[in-house]
Amino acid sequence: MSSFNDLAESVITGNFGKVKEITQEMIDKGIGPLEIINDGLIAGMNVVGVRFKAEDMFVPEVMMSAKAMAGGMELVKPLIADTDMPSVGTVVLGTVKGDLHDIGKSLVAMILESGGFKVVNLGTDIAPEGFVKAIREHKPQIVGMSALLTTTMLNMKATIELLKEEGLRDQVKVIVGGAPVSQSFADEIGADGYGSDAMVAKDLCFKLVGKAS
Amino acid sequence: MLIIGELINTSRKAINEAVENRDAEYIKKIAQEQVEAGANYVDVNCGTMVFDEVETMEWLVNTVQEVVEVPLCIDSPNPKAIEAGLALAKYGQPLINSITGESERYNEILPLVLKYKTKVVALCMDDSGMPETAEDRMQVARNLHQKLTAAGVAEDDIYFDPLVKPVSTSDKAGLEVLDTVRLITQEFPNVHKVCGLSNVSFGLPNRKILNQLFMVQTMSMGMDSYILNPLDATMMGYVQASATLLGKDPYCMNYLNAHRKGLYDNK
Structure with a gap:
């Protein structure tokens, strides 16, 4: 019988097949889906996060681990009623209008998901109106914007302005990131936080929803 | 081989500080060191100064030209800043x-290319988004080549940038660029090709090694210009x-000069 440790280890090594196998085995044995998620899948991803931060694991490995974890989640999710699905909070993420850079933002999505957040990844080239629509639809605690271009980073400001006009600014925390973005720029446009990389973004999100990471 | 410093x-911290303090001496020092190290062009990019980019560009161009007499690479997402830089650029093309x-x-x-008779870096991307494959890139390159030459831009003034993406998130990303450079070289032997090198190694350890090897690989396919740090001996x-x-x-001769300059002393 495989242990939670084995499951976590298979997530850490990014072994998609093994994660699915152990997860299925546990489901068949009658182990609760939340236990499988928390003590196996997320436990493994947490180790990945720490190692990534310590530069002991790298982007391709994190992606493999996230994919392996998703393979396990797919099996257990149908067994959980939506309301019981553990979630630290909801984050809407997108790259701002005029900007097609996807990689960093998707990495942040992956790390947040593995930390237990529900992530709504809007994709790239998202107009301020697109963020507004997603906030109304998904009621997130946090909105994250990415920009890799100095011209498009001004659309973060435009989005924040629109959130104010629409009366939504007080309902969400806004965080920003991307190569040209800095803490001082975040302060200047009135964002609630800036993450210099995916792990910092995760810690920031935990802080903003008032929970320990 | 064209080297753009x-x-x-x-977006580099030391430069940002120097610009904010209008520390002309530091900017001049960096410009001079790059040219002494072999840069043919000096890149000037103040895109992070979104609120006063035009003014900053003017100051940087003037400052750099006080100490070096090489042509500049005016680098900005903002056409107004580009024009401000071009209007002041006085050495070469x-x-x-x-x-x-x-x-x-x-x-x-x-x-701007036509008015100031400049050379131009042409990124292989269009309204359909970021390219994935070599064929995606070639479609953009063919279209740009046709339009630019029809507008009167000389082939020798066109520098295609194939858009380098990280191999850490897409394992064929390096190969697609190599294929693109090879195809551009075949189809348009008179245009140039340029790229930066650091994107390829994003998310991986020992980035310098990957960057160096990718330089060798792209050059083997026909790359003839690089945007890089010339102070990296x-x-x-x-x-x-x-x-x-x-x-x-x-x-x-150039190799022997490099040897005498001590570029291989630690090998």
């Missing part, structure tokens, strides 16, 4: 970084050695 960029196949960007930048030594091995260095 990339250091004067306000400036290079605009960059035009793309995106209709808005194309229409903003083309008039190892990289500059490899650039020269690679060009020599590819038959671009008559009598190995």
Whole structure:
């Protein structure tokens, strides 16, 4: 019988097949889906996060681990009623209008998901109106914007302005990131936080929803 | 081999500080060091100064030209900043970084290329988004080549940038660029090709090694210009050695000069 440790280890090594196998085995044995998620899948991803931060694991490995974890989640999710699905909070993420850079933002999505957040990844080239629509639809605690271009980073400001006009600014925390973005720029446009990389973004999100990471 | 020195960029902390304090001496020092290290062009990029980019560009161009007499690579997402830089550039033929196949960007930048008779970096992307494959890139390159030459831009003034993406998130990303450079070289033997090197290694350890090897690989496919840090003596030594091995260095003179400058002393 495989242990939670084995499951976590298979997530850490990014072994998609093994994660699915152990997860299925546990489901068949009658182990609760939340236990499988928390003590196996997320436990493994947490180790990945720490190692990534310590530069002991790298982007391709994190992606493999996230994919392996998703393979396990797919099996257990149908067994959980939506309301019981553990979630630290909801984050809407997108790259701002005029900007097609996807990689960093998707990495942040992956790390947040593995930390237990529900992530709504809007994709790239998202107009301020697109963020507004997603906030109304998904009621997130946090909105994250990415920009890799100095011209498009001004659309973060435009989005924040629109959130104010629409009366939504007080309902969400806004965080920003991307190569040209800095803490001082975040302060200047009135964002609630800036993450210099995916792990910092995760810690920031935990802080903003008032929970320990 | 055309080397564009990339250091004067306000997204770098030291430059950002120097610009904010209007520390002309530091900017001049970096410009001079890059040229002494072999940069043919000095890149000037102050795109992070979104609220006073035009003014900053003017100050940087003037400051750099007080100490070096090389052409500049005017690098900005903002056409107004580009024009401000071009209007002041006085040595040689400036290079605009960059035009793309995106209709808005194309229409903003083309008039500047023609008015100031510049060289131009042409990014292989268009309104359909970031390219994945070599074929995606070639479609944009063919279209840009046709439009730019029809508008009167000389092939020798076009520098295609294939858009380098990380291998850490897509394992064929390096290969697609190599294929693109090979195809551009075949189809358009008279245009140039340029790229930066650091994107390829994003998310991986020992980035310098990947960057250096990718330089060698792209050069083997026909890349003839790089945007890089010329103060990285190892990289500059490899650039020269690679060009020599590819038959671009008559009598190995540049290689021997690099040797005498001490670029291989730690090998």
